[in-house]
Amino acid sequence: MKPVYLKTLLIAAIISMACTTKVSEWVLLNSFADKYRLVYYHKGDQATEVVTQHKELERWSETTNIVFKSEVKQAVSDPYYALYYGNRLFGEYDDSSSVKSINTSPVRDKVVEELLAGKLCVMLYLKSGNSEKDNQGLQVIKKSLDSSPFSEIITLIEIDRGSTTEKHLVSLLLNVESDLKEIDEPMLFGVFGRFRALEPLLGRGITEDNIKLLIDFLTADCSCLIKDNLPGVSILCKADWERPSPALVNVILDANPSLLHR
């Protein structure tokens, strides 16, 4: 496979037009996360305690990329909560307390922390459970990162597909593309901006070339094409994105201009 051919593997456009801000930085600063939709379906009357809980949910939703609303649905036997992204149903929940945990998890908190610290991206390695395949993929990733001039500003986090503490995150990641749930392969998600997960590299697609291209994408000048049609999917998370640290990618590029994409 010729290296120049591999350039075609970029997930979204990299062109050097007007903007010299890097993709990772521009998206973090300017691109709001897509909102999930949490709907409470009920027959009509809401008990006082439910109203109180929903006021709390509204406050809770202010720090999360989620919109909460109630809808009357006569066909409902018992009230419930449903979580959507676009037209896709993510999950259904019986009560508000189980809803409140869907926006946080240790890994998500860590990812948010790393992105706000100015990291280029976080690579989430979702292991398949097949240790041979998982180890093979992990070695490729580590080798790629070791040889990358941006290794210091990329955080690698491994997640077990069966993790109970990260079950919501795993579910969210497996919804980045519609058929991921049926694929028993390790997956590598590049996460950048305000928790935007790119379409993953899968199994044999986890190669050094593909990882390099993923990094290239994030370190390239941002373009209108990116701004118009941002690749990837927003992941549900709790975060305050208002005051991120300066992008560390600029420090590396300033010190090593040869790394600039021309």
Added chain:
Amino acid sequence: MKLKIFIFLWIIFFLNSYHPLKAGNDWPMWRYDKNRSASTSGKLADELYLQWQAKFSVRIPVWDDPLNRNLMQFDRILEPVVADNKIFVGFNDQDKVVAMDINTGKEIWHFYADGPVRLPLTIYNGKIVFTGDDGYCYCLNTSDGSIIWKRFLAPAENKLLGNKRLISMWPARGGIVLEDDIIYTAASIFPLMGTFIYALDAETGDIIWKNEGTGSNYILQPHNSPAFADVAPQGTFTISGDKLLVAGGRSVPAAFDKKSGEKIYYRLAASGKTGGAFTCANDKVFFNHHRWRETWMYDAETGERLTKDAGEYPVIDGNNIYFSGNKIRASRLNDDKTLDSLWSINADASGDLIKAGDCLYAGGREGITAVRITPGKVPEVIWSFDSDVKIERLVAANGKLIAVTENGDIMTFGDTPVQEITRLGKDKTGLKRGSSKARKIIRQSGVSEGYCLVFGGEDTKLLNGLLSGTDLNIIVYEKDKGRVNSLREYYDEAGIIAERISFLQYKDQFPALPKYISNLTIINDPFYINYNDDDLLEQIYEITRPYGGKIVLGFRGSERDRIIENFIALNIQGVTVRESGLPMLIKEGSLPGASPWTHNYGDIANTVKSDDKLVKAPLGILWFGGNSNLDVLPRHGHGPGEQVIDGRLIIQGVDCISARDVYTGRVLWKRESEQLKEDNWLVFYDETYDEENPLDPKYNQVHLPGANARGTNFIATKEFVYLIEGNKCSLIDITNGETVKVFDTGSDNTKELGYIGVYEDLLILGNNFSEFTGLENDSIRIKNPKFTNYDLTASRELIVLDRFTGKRLWSTNANHGFLHNSVIAGDDVLYCLDKLPQYLETKLRRRGEPLPEGSRLVYLDIRTGEKLYEKTDDIFGTWLGYSSEHKLLLQATRPSRDMLNGEEGNRMIAYNAVTKEKIWDKAVKYGNPPIIHNDKIYTSGEGFHLLTGEPLTERDPVTGEDLKWSYKREYGCGYVAASEYLLTFRSASAGFINLEAFEGTGSLGGWKPGCSTNLIVADGVLNSPDYTRTCQCAYQNQTSLALINMPWMSYWTNSNYKWNGNPVKQLGLNFNAPGDRSSDDNVLWFEFPYVSGAPPEIPVTIDTIDILKIRKEPFSIISENTPWISSSALVGIKNFEIGLADDNNIPESSYTVRLYFSELEDKKQGERMFDIKIQGEIVAEEFDIVKEAGKPDKEIVKSFHGIKAGSSIKVELIPRAGKTLICGIELVQENLSQK
């Protein structure tokens, strides 16, 4: 005697007092006063009675589209003003002003201007002033209509076609406002043409101040992106306190200091999607049009918006604001500039609302209602009048209430009943019989529509015959002023509007007419032509339309023969003489150097370039307006761009395709198609398109990949427009829009046609779209499905037909799909990529899965279908382009905004199309369909050598070193297109790169170019059809237009140049210019102070005394080559020093220093003198600009050679009389200039 005088004065006083509306209560300007308050203190009687009613025709407003018509309503209805018992009205269709007796309605006098009178009139001291599209401000005597003075507001007499009329290039649409005997007005509605805003002495017409040059300011346009385009004066001006509010057409007005003429603010970008020509004000706030009749309220001090949806057009009575609408709403404006609601009353004020004395008068669908408002009491309806037609304007003056209806009637009400209401309305006489000569000309020329220029107006039978026998728009050039007047009277009486026949009166000079407009030129009088005057003959030929425009010599004798002989002797390319029958000269074929633009990317080779060599900078407007964007697809659907061939521009709408004259904008034909509407659904428009509500500022039509992904669905050729309709291809006669044939593929399985292209006599059709949905396998789409639908990008089979007979010649099937953007042809070879779309290949790679077999690059003999070559390695991308000159095939992708996911541009391969060998293969990043421009490739912002793939370089204009070629593009969708000398694109406004000079990105400011690519150079014209349908942005103008090269026109660029600190070889500093520009000898001139774009970082220190900045339009300056340098200046400079190198220790070298001057303050000889020192040495003593130039506004250049300078150069100006003034400085290192 004294007693008699006393009694007389008492009687006068009594009579005045007795009259309900005092004699002083005229209605002297639009909406009564300078604030446009619509509020007069004069009372009307409690009961009013209709006295008379005059019938006029319904107005046809200047602009063509619903949104424009709503935003700029200044000539929508008749707009009366009143003084001294006379009503005065301007007419946009008969180019006249009429005075009527207020008591009888009878006409007292009328006056014809030399162009449409579109803006309301203003009266003062027995004078009436108004502006016209002819570029003039007229002042007439109100008693008899005689001219008192006439001020030319335009800088020259040049004409263009504007809104279907022959008008000034700088139409005066600054609706006059008057205060303290000063008139404020303006000419020009396009900043690129220069704008001219005036304060005139109302008594004499003398200029008090003139603001020119502001139009070129580099300011933020809508989308917060900059361009050289400031306010474009269009609409009625208003005064608010010490500010002149200059109506900005479709935008919120700009504010100027009414004393000095300096601009204070113009918040074009900040104001957002609102604005319009209506403004009314008090000293604190102003109300400006939003949509329909709604207004938003702004702080007059800052221009910042205070309140959205304040209410419909209000009456302003101090701090009492009465809003019109379906009911009247009263509000109070507080000191903190907030509004408190007071009361409302049900009275239909949906047409107009005014206040006279203590009554509000509301006009609407049901008639007129008078509401008395007494402090402390409930408002009460005291009088009403029922009307079947909507009342659109009310005026209260001289004891009368005047109402204007939507159907063009003027009704006048008085305080006493009349026995019989007078009904006025002239029956038009109609046309008298035309002459046989007219019939002969029509028959033999074969011209029956378009523009006709007649030299000499004596033969009215000829004119009558042309009018009755054709649909021509006739322009008569007549030297005799009296004859012009009588002809105007004659045709006005006949009921023929000036759009059909208008008159140009020039006694001693040939009118400066636009090129190419005349379909038929009739020289009817030998007096108008001198056969020896080659310049005149050439001018007449230039005016004539290419592709068959006719010049008929309508007189006999040897003079005629000599003229024909001399025309032939001029040896002009394209001229032919038809001797049989009526002798005529015919302008055959295209303009020499012109070239067409067909297919979506210029030609079937996908070069994205027109070979047109006529269009180059500077550019000026040839025509604007006159057609509607309703016949064009919504701008964000990114449908196919226009195609231009043989003087016709073909453009598609949602359910139609139409042809327009490239040289006039005239609609030639329009063919509607329900099938097209069905085909275009979800391709070029979707459910977000709301056709029914063009005024709603919502986001109408989301972005679609449209033709970027699908390719075009029509091809224009000399004979036919080939249009895909369902599974067939219709051949539409390009001359008349009639379907003459319908081709099918000959296959039973054809559900739809995909690709379409024409190569010589062959028609290439894609049989059915390739479906990739199975591969995508993403049934529940998270991403925007519009940008992941690849099923319209490729065809399953290519079928080649004889394009004249429809005979099927050959076909070939795809393994995956022939990607439409890659199906091209050249030198009898058809090239195409048969593969998956890029994103799907990317997805497979990302998942570590192999690509399916069968991806290939194929070369086919286009005549037989024989496979000449097939390549299966290095298959990538979605795009092919071909250079016939270099026999080079370019493989690439097609990145641009609004393109399908995955179309990144990061690789190109060039093949030798003959040997099939790879010439180069580069990992280069780019953002445009690659433009093949002779031996270069241009993309968005960059360029490459076609033969090597290496980046283009050029000479650094300042240091002479090598520099990577690049340019900057501001905001704009659509891809960059090329012609021989220009790259054109939207860059906030229309933008261009002059490929002949290093000067950066130029602006053509003042209108919105398309969101889909529409700036196409072809047939000698930069075409810009209005491809902005559904756009609500407040660009100064929203219209179709065409531009041509005008060497005398100015333009400005943002060079985006950054100096690297190495020794300066040459540069120019253009003091107080709006932007950069290169001179003919390739010196890059930077504006100083640096105001447009990023500064070049060339250090300049300056020491001044009371600095004053002056800028005029270059047009105003006499200069052979560089009026754009000498049209702006800094006054009061003591000295300035320019850094020439970062290194302080570089050795000295010799420079030639040229200093540019022009007296821009109209000083006389001796009033401004100064010594000039360079590097401490006196080089000129008591330099007097006027003395040396001979007059003000004339350039004088002082050259000084052998000036030694190292790391800097210093120039000192030492005043001797008055203040110093300097326009520019040019430095050229002498060893460089000697080279």
